[in-house]
Amino acid sequence: MVKINVLAFVLVISNCFGQENYTTTNSKIREAKIYSNGGMLKQSFSAEVVPGKNFIIVNEFGRNRGIEISSFKPDKKITLIKYESYSNNPTLYADKLGKNKKTELLNDSIEVYRKINKDFDQELLLTRNSIGIIQKNQALGNPSSTEIIKMIEFNKATLKNLYLEEQTLQAKIAVNQAKISALEGKRYSSTRNDETKNNNIIVLQVNSDKKQTVNFEVNQYIQEANWRPFYIIKSNGIKSPLKISYKAKIQQNTGLEFKNIPIKLINGSFSAEERPYDLQRWFLRTERDQYVSNLVYQKPKVKSNPREKNIEEVVLLGESNKIAQRTMKTEISLDKNVILPSDVEVTEDLNDFEVTTTYKYISTPKLDNKTFLLASIKDYSKYNFLPGDADIFMEDLQIGTVNIDTNQLTSEMLISLGSDPNVLTKRELVNKETKDLGENGKFESYSYEITVKNNKSAAIVLEMKDQIPVSTAENIKIEAINPDNANYDKSSGFLTWNFEIKPNETKKIKFGFNVTLPKDLITLDIK
Structure with a gap:
C-alpha cells in the first residue's frame, strides 16, 4: 500500500x-x-x-x-x-x-x-x-x-x-x-x-x-524613435519683443500609443555607454605656401552656400584634430495629457514666451548688397534653447526659415530675421593706380566707396563690415588708407563701422589700401 x-x-x-x-x-x-x-x-x-x-x-x-x-x-x-x-x-x-x-x-x-x-x-x-x-x-x-x-x-x-x-x-x-x-x-x-x-x-x-x-x-x-526642436519666432517690429513658440516634433514606431505616462525628451542620441574622450598625442602639421605661375599665394577656394557667405582671413598656416565638446543632456518633461500615437509624427507645444530683444542691421556689401536685420537675445541660456530650425514671421508674414545655433561661447545669441529691402547698400571700386618703383618693385593703390540709403520711416543702427587684405610675405607691404572712422583690426584686416542712419538719409563711406610688392608678382581677386 x-x-x-x-x-x-x-x-x-x-x-x-x-x-x-x-x-x-x-x-x-x-x-x-x-x-x-x-x-x-x-x-x-x-x-x-x-x-x-x-x-x-x-x-x-x-x-x-x-x-x-x-x-x-x-x-x-x-x-x-x-x-x-x-x-x-x-x-x-x-x-x-x-x-x-x-x-x-x-x-x-x-x-x-x-x-x-x-x-x-x-x-x-x-x-x-x-x-x-x-x-x-x-x-x-x-x-x-x-x-x-x-x-x-x-x-x-x-x-x-x-x-x-x-x-x-x-x-x-x-x-x-x-x-x-x-x-x-x-x-x-x-x-x-x-x-x-x-x-x-x-x-x-x-x-x-x-x-x-x-x-x-x-x-x-x-x-525607431526621435524628436527635434522647432521654433516659431514672431516680431512686430524693431521696437517690440520677440514672441517665441518652443515646439517639439516627435515620432515613435513602437506600435504602441503613449498615453497617460511620463514622457521625457532628451537631446542627443541614446547610447548605452558614454565615456569622455581621451586626448591623443598631437603632432604639429605644416604646409608650404603654394605658388602658381609665380603669383602671390592664394588660399584655396571652398564651395559654399551663397546664403552663408563670410569674410575670411587670407592665411591658413596649419591644421589640428578637432576635439568635440560634450555637454550634459537637456531633459524636457511633457504634460501627462500628451498622446503620442505610433508611426505618426506629432508636434507638441513646449513653451511660449516673450524675449526682451535688441535689434541691429548688418551689411557686408563686399559679398552682397542685402542688409540683414538681426535680433539679439541676452542670456539666452536661461531659456534652454536647443539647436533647431525656426520659422520667422515679421508682422504676421512668414519670411523664411533659419537655424537656431546655441553652440555659442558668448552670452548673446543672434537670430537673423531676414534681409530688409528698404535698406540699400552699394560698394564700388572707384579708383585703381599702379606705379613703377624701379628695382624696389611696384606700388598699387585701391580706393572704394560704399553708399548706404535708408528708405525706412524710422532711424536704424547699422553695423557694416569690409576688409583690407593681409600680407603673407615680408616683401609684400599693405597699408590701409582713410578707413573713415572704422574699427580696424590689422591682424585680420577686418573693418567695422557702427553708425545710425536717419529716415531717407544717404551715407557714403570711403576707404582704401596701398600695396607694395615685387615686380614679378601679380595681385589677384581684388575687386
Missing part, C-alpha cells in the same frame, strides 16, 4: 513539472524617454506561474524590441529561458490567446446572409425557369378569338407576377450582397488589427519551482 502511494505521489509531481503552462498578461508602460535618435521604455507586467515550464504571453509589449533576455527583471526566483515575438510562431500560440470574438461574430453574420442569398438564388432560378416555359409555349394552332383573349389575360396575370417576383428577388440578393461586402470589410479591418496587435505580443518562457505571482520590470531600447 505504501509503494502504491509513493508511486502516485511521484506521478503527480511528474505531471506538475512535465506540463507546459500558458498564461496571458498585459504589459504597461511606466515611462518613455525619447532621444534625438533612439529611446528607452520602462515597462512592467505580472504573471501567475506554476511549477515547471511556463509560457507567458505578453500583450501590448511593442515592436523594435532590441533587448536581451537579461533585460527582464523578475522579483521572484525563476529561470528565464528565452523570449520570442508572437508573430514568429502564430499557429503555436493562437489557440492559447483565444479567438477574436468580434471576428467570430462577423463570420457568423456573413454566413447567415450567404445562406439567405443561396435560398434567394434558388427561388430566382425557379422563377426564371417558369418565365421561360411560358414564353416557349405561347404558340397556338389556329386559335379562336376566345383562346387568344384567354392567352393574353394569362400572360398579363402570370408573367406580370413572375417578372415582379424576379425583380424582388434580385433586389433582395443585392441588398444582402451589400451587407456581406460591408461585413467582409469590417472583418478585413479586424484581421489587420489582429495582425498589428500580434506584432506587439511576445512570449516569454520561464521555469519555476513553485506556484507564484511574478512581477517583471523591463527596460526596452527603442530603435
